[in-house]
Amino acid sequence: MQRSAIGWWLLLLPAFLLMTVFYIAPILQVLTISVTEPELGFGNYERLLTNMGVQRVIGTTLRIGLVTTVIALLLGYALAYVITLATPRAQRWWLLGVLLPLWISVLVRAFAWVTLLRRQGLVNQGLQAAGIIEAPLALVWNEFGIVIGMVHYMVPYAVLPILASMREIDPRLLAAARGLGASRRTAFLRVFLPLSAPGLVAAGVLVFIFSLGFYITPAILGGGKTLMAAEWIKLQILDIIRWGLGTMLATVMVVAILVTLGIFSRIVDLRRMFGARA
Amino acid sequence: MTIAGFVAPSAGMVLLDGSDITPLPPERRDFGMVFQGYALFPHMTVAENVAFPLRVRGLSRADRDAKVRAALDLVQLDRFADRRPSQLSGGQQQRVALARALVFDPALLLLDEPLSALDKKLRAELQEELKALHRRVGRTFVNVTHDQDEALSLSDQVAILNHGRLIQLGAPEALYEQPRTRFVADFLGKSNFLQGLVQESHLGGLRVQSGATTLVQQAPRALRPVAGSPALLSLRPEKIALLAAGETAENMVEGHIAAWSYLGAGFLLVVRTADLGEIRVTLPSWRAPIAPAEGLAVRLGWSADAAVPVLDDAA
Structure with missing residues (x-):
């Protein structure tokens, strides 16, 4: 290795040590608990196959994650499409609008949704005043509420990778498709959509992985009735003090996510997904 | 863009074989189109690119395959059917674009500056290829270009547009030899512009006074300005001769060489x-009558039919 290259790696060393000592090591330690408590072995992992409660939590988590991903992708794609076609000036405002929620605390946003969606909330009162519904709808403290809160959080993460891939599409290709006989719809379906597909896939994986680990939003908007993985783990560890079971599910999620990313990085260039030119 | 249907004309109509197609959107005009940079679809193979116009027209798979094969044969790319556009050279990409534009037997092929992004040598190669293909296909090609050489060498008819207005339409030779305006003369090839005042205007032509020099100039009736009005003559550099001592011409003027350059095939003199x-003035370098040198005194001569009176439209 060249001297200058070593110099660069040395610059990374403090950050690397910090991550190892305060992040990776504790995580590994926690993960090992899953095979040491209450006794050495894979007893905790057996519960994956036998325990209905664990299976239900995993099922709920996957279902909510999937629904959130699909809705966030649809909204994100539409937004990214509008932004791509907008004038540069309008693009800046659109982007600001998309990114603004990222700077507001998840906690604040979750409580804001609760005030909006609860039985005496603005939405229910508005619908009742308009005479559309008679009794207030159950919009929150169930899966519906969780999905709303999570989609709201996830849309910016869906927009950015999709936008990056849309910006690489040569607008002349669409004109070419029209000129060769394709209607607007066909040009979109046959040319624009396939060319933006990598961004769509990237956004999908990103949003789905994020969704699996959501804690605050489901905890607040789910009202304790709908349990997702992160909240269940917290319950096991802090309330029931079954460290082994909680860390088992945590381990399963970490491995599942790493495997997903591993497969995915072979299909799509991860660096391009965030807008870096290959 | 107006012919293609992407931009509506501010006035007038677009006619195809006598029928008005002005209100039709691009996809309903059935024109083959080749775009600047070719605009090949990067996510499709060569064959899929060529099949695209057939696919959106709802042709069956068998029909599609047969036509795609015929089109790729036409441009000699049958061996590359399964490649991606990014794996092809510039020339091959052009041929794919042409095959894609011709595969559905369009009434007209529109080429929107297809060669403008390429370097000079490749451009010349592709021009020849384009011309050969045009002969083989025998359809009307409309090629938009800013390259005057391309316009002259490829076309049967050239329409010169300036700021969206048609200035002159004609065969390349007619446009080069008989430019109607200063813009046309300047765009196609190089030209000297001589300004003067018309002294006499009659059947034989014009007498134009420019300072102390009187120029004689033939002019057809339509282009003959009346006596007393200003005149602008376009004179091609290759039509001017260097006069040897004692030699005469209908128009003669004396000067000295202010600058010169060697162009390989010839010299360019600025007198x-x-x-x-x-x-x-350009003169062939092979057996040139003089050895150019700055400051050298020369006598220039040209005949009365060498220049053309043109309208001054350069603003």
């Missing part, structure tokens, strides 16, 4: 004259 300003 400064008292009345006519700087005049550019």
